[in-house]
Amino acid sequence: MRIVVINHVTLDGIMQGPGRADEDTRDGFTHGGWAAERGADDVITAAWGRRLAAGSGYLLGRRTYSDVLAHWNTQDSPFRDALNSAPKYVxxxxxxxxxxxxxxxxxxxxxxxxxxxxxxxxxxxxxxxGSGVLIRSLAPFGLIDEYLLCIHPLVLGAGRRLFADGFCPTTFHVAEATPTATGVIIASYRPHSSTSTGAIL
Incomplete structure (x- = not known):
């Protein structure tokens, strides 16, 4: 199996609480829901839909697992049954x-x-x-094969970053990049094979 990170991030790398105001308020974060305005972009929806097609599964950290469970299983949404039936590793x-x-x-x-x-x-x-702690624990071992990031045209100035201080040094090549009408760039990054050594090429 390949491990693929799919996340929304800001220009300053914030990944915390993209979907809604109460999603993740740790450390007094007050900018929750920052991706909602652009997250319904048809190009983003199509890109995520292709990746999250039937047969794929999820690898989640504890907090993301609990949050997704609590949110989506209380929503009358077409995503609920798909998420329930997909294999999930926690x-x-x-x-x-x-x-x-x-x-x-x-x-x-x-x-x-x-x-x-x-x-x-x-x-x-x-x-x-989501699952920033999990991502940071796997990256030094070269266990993440791809990062599919929706990079939003805003800077928050505070919050939990995807590539936080202490993240293992890594170089990437861009496999694909697509701009959207809402200013989001959907970019697929693949770490070079030397990632697990912590080397910078």
Whole structure:
């Protein structure tokens, strides 16, 4: 399996709380919902739809898993059944089985090691949404194959960043980039193979 990060980010790299005001208020964050105005762009919807097609699954951190479960399973939305039926792997050393969301498997202990074993299983892509802590724990081991980022034309100046201080040094090549009418750039980045060594090319 390939591991693909799919996230909204601002020009200053903020990934916190893109969808709604109460999504993630940690550290007093007050800008929640910053991607909502442009997130319904037809080009973005199509790009995400292609990636999240039937058969793909999810790899999520504990907080994102709990938030998505709490939000989408209370919504009358066409996404609810699709999310419930998709395979979900949850990286957590605080949750315990059985997990509440259908088709969910707990990954615990050494998370990078567990994901290394998971990647050996043939299958469709697993997508990481949100889950900044999980992303930062996997990146130094070269376990993330691609970052599909919707880069929004705004700067927030505060919040949790995707590539925060201490992120492992990495170089990427751009596999694809598409501008949208709302000013968002949808870009697919793939880390060079030397990522796991922490080297900069």
């Amino acid at each position: 990286a957590s050393n605080t949750l315990s089985e059985p997990l509440l969301w259908p088709n969910s498997t707990l990954l615990s202990g050494d998370i990078p090691e567990a994901v290394t074993e998971l990647k050996k299983i043939p299958g469709n892509d697993l997508h990481i949404m």
